[in-house]
Amino acid sequence: MNPAKNLLASLLLFILLIFSYSAIARDAVTVRTANLKESASVNSTTIKELKKNQPLTVILRKGSWYEVNVPSSSGEIKGWVRMIDLRFNEAVQNASGQSSVSLLGSVFGEQSSHTVGTGVRGLDNEDIVNTGSNTNIMGLGVISEDKKLENSTMNMNAVKDMEKFSISHDKARFFAEQGQLRSQAIILTDSK
Amino acid sequence: MMKINNLLKKSVFSLSLLVFMMTLIACKEVSLDVQDIVETAGSISRHVSNMGEKTDAEEVVIGKEVSATLLGAFPLSNNREKQLYINRVGVWLALQTNRTGLNWRFAVLDVQNINAFASPGGYIFVTRGLLDILDNEAQLAGVLSHEIAHVIERHHMNELQSNASFGIANDLSQFALRQSSGGDSLKTQYLSDEVSKKLMVAAKSLYSNGLAKTDEFSADHLGMLISAKAGYDPYAYLEVLHKLDKYSTDDSQLALLFKTHPKPSERLSHLDTLIQSSALNAADDKLLTNRFMKYGM
Numbered sequence: 001m002n003p004a005k006n007l008l009a010s011l012l013l014f015i016l017l018i019f020s021y022s023a024i025a026r027d028a029v030t031v032r033t034a035n036l037k038e039s040a041s042v043n044s045t046t047i048k049e050l051k052k053n054q055p056l057t058v059i060l061r062k063g064s065w066y067e068v069n070v071p072s073s074s075g076e077i078k079g080w081v082r083m084i085d086l087r088f089n090e091a092v093q094n095a096s097g098q099s100s101v102s103l104l105g106s107v108f109g110e111q112s113s114h115t116v117g118t119g120v121r122g123l124d125n126e127d128i129v130n131t132g133s134n135t136n137i138m139g140l141g142v143i144s145e146d147k148k149l150e151n152s153t154m155n156m157n158a159v160k161d162m163e164k165f166s167i168s169h170d171k172a173r174f175f176a177e178q179g180q181l182r183s184q185a186i187i188l189t190d191s192k
Numbered sequence: 193m194m195k196i197n198n199l200l201k202k203s204v205f206s207l208s209l210l211v212f213m214m215t216l217i218a219c220k221e222v223s224l225d226v227q228d229i230v231e232t233a234g235s236i237s238r239h240v241s242n243m244g245e246k247t248d249a250e251e252v253v254i255g256k257e258v259s260a261t262l263l264g265a266f267p268l269s270n271n272r273e274k275q276l277y278i279n280r281v282g283v284w285l286a287l288q289t290n291r292t293g294l295n296w297r298f299a300v301l302d303v304q305n306i307n308a309f310a311s312p313g314g315y316i317f318v319t320r321g322l323l324d325i326l327d328n329e330a331q332l333a334g335v336l337s338h339e340i341a342h343v344i345e346r347h348h349m350n351e352l353q354s355n356a357s358f359g360i361a362n363d364l365s366q367f368a369l370r371q372s373s374g375g376d377s378l379k380t381q382y383l384s385d386e387v388s389k390k391l392m393v394a395a396k397s398l399y400s401n402g403l404a405k406t407d408e409f410s411a412d413h414l415g416m417l418i419s420a421k422a423g424y425d426p427y428a429y430l431e432v433l434h435k436l437d438k439y440s441t442d443d444s445q446l447a448l449l450f451k452t453h454p455k456p457s458e459r460l461s462h463l464d465t466l467i468q469s470s471a472l473n474a475a476d477d478k479l480l481t482n483r484f485m486k487y488g489m
Contacts, residue, residue: 031457031461061427061431063425063427063477064427064430064467082467083427083430083431083434083460083467084430084460084461084463084464084467086434087434087437087457087460088434088437088438089437089438089439089440144447144448145265145266145303145305145307145447145448146400146447146448146451148265148266149261149262149265149396149399149400150396150400151265152261152262152264152265152392152396153264154257154260154261154264154388154392155260155263155264156256156260158260158263158264158267158268159256159259159260159263159315161268162259162263162268162297162299162315163297165272165275165276165279165297165298165299166279166297167276167279167280167282167283168283169283169287169292171280171283172279172280172283172284172287173284173287175280175281175284176284176422176423179329179478179480179483180423180478181284181422181423181424181476181478181480182423182476183288183421183422183423184420184421184422184423184474184475184476185474186417186420186421186471186472186474186475187417187471188288188289188290188344188414188417188418188421189414189417189471190345190410190413190414191409191410191413191414191465191466192410
């Protein structure tokens with residue numbers, strides 16, 4: 001193999017590695033003080049007590065725990081944090097000032113600002129295209145979910161169509177077996 | 193004198209014994225009366241609750257009409273494979289509950305917005321937009337279980353029957369009375385046109401404004417348990433809430449969901465008690481990612 005091809009192959013592999021890492025790793029922050037644990041268990045050794053708003057990177061999930069990398073002065077510390085103690089949105093917004101999702105929201109927000117006077121909220125692309133027989137608002141044909149509900153007339157035929165997809169208990173059990181799903185010894189209790 | 197004394201003593205003893213026995217009998221009668229009162233009260237309260245609580249068959253009739261209102265606003269997806277798939281997952285989850293006799297039906301709505309709805313009687317709806325953000329069957333099971341929990345706990349039924357502003361509570365209880373009085377069974381399978389119209393107006397308001405926050409927290413809790421009992425990884429549901437939490441509160445795709453539900457972050461915090469308890473200790477960790485992908489989800 002000539003050196004140029006070798007170099008190209010290595011470069012591609014490097015790019016692939018970086019891409020796959022970034023696809024899994026996600027930035028998050030703690031929403032309260034949280035213990036960084038050695039393994040995914042409350043009984044495991046606490047490596048460090050993390051303060052609220054501690055930025056970290058989530059690597060993978062196991063049960064109700066995330067494996068994370070926490071930046072520190074001496075490099076990154078790896079450990080486990082409870083899922084409940086983290087949120088992802090703050091991290092995205094903290095990093096770039098505005099998340100890509102909220103950026104998208106603000107684009108639609110501009111659109112919805114045109115329709116404030118009509119009391120219409122919650123717009124999406126599909127609604128713009130798919131107006132059907134609903135009222136055309138501001139000439140755009142934009143209908144929110146609220147408005148769609150308000151304009152709804154009962155569609156019993158659609159209920160009958162829905163009934164056509166019904167599955168028997170036996171078929172559902174067979175489907176569960178195919179996925180190796182088994183009923184577990186869990187007691188259904190309410191939250192009170 | 194001794195004889196008289198003995199006689200007197202015997203009489204006093206007999207009298208005391210008689211009084212004692214009479215007291216015992218009286219006590220027994222009193223206790224029986226109390227028991228009767230308790231039983232009667234119980235029977236009254238059961239009767240009252242029966243008046244309020246619909247039978248499964250009645251709930252299905254009401255649920256069909258509510259579902260027709262939802263389907264009048266949001267069309268069904270025409271993807272048959274997806275519809276059948278969601279029914280297989282949904283019925284398996286419903287089989288874990290104590291309401292297996294309901295008419296459990298599941299449907300994908302051809303709507304890009306992110307949302308899911310439950311209707312009385314076991315009718316559950318999930319939007320295409322919500323399915324698009326999910327990664328595996330366990331996450332779908334978490335979403336469906338949340339909706340199933342609303343039905344198990346009769347959240348929508350209770351709201352329709354107790355919220356005075358809907359003005360339909362009396363009509364719904366009369367509908368039950370007609371059923372129980374053994375009237376024409378064919379006629380009672382349907383609500384009258386007048387009641388049907390009122391129910392449609394009530395349903396629109398209910399789905400536009402949402403349930404009480406406590407009902408949503410309760411459905412999150414019971415939903416995780418249902419999903420775990422069915423053999424799925426219940427914590428996949430926390431991933432769904434994490435996903436929803438990433439969206440901006442003014443994102444159009446979630447306008448109705450955010451309007452009608454507590455903030456995802458608040459919902460996550462409410463599940464802390466359940467997660468720290470031992471209730472989910474027996475849970476399995478099935479995600480079924482490949483099967484989910486196979487059905488083009």
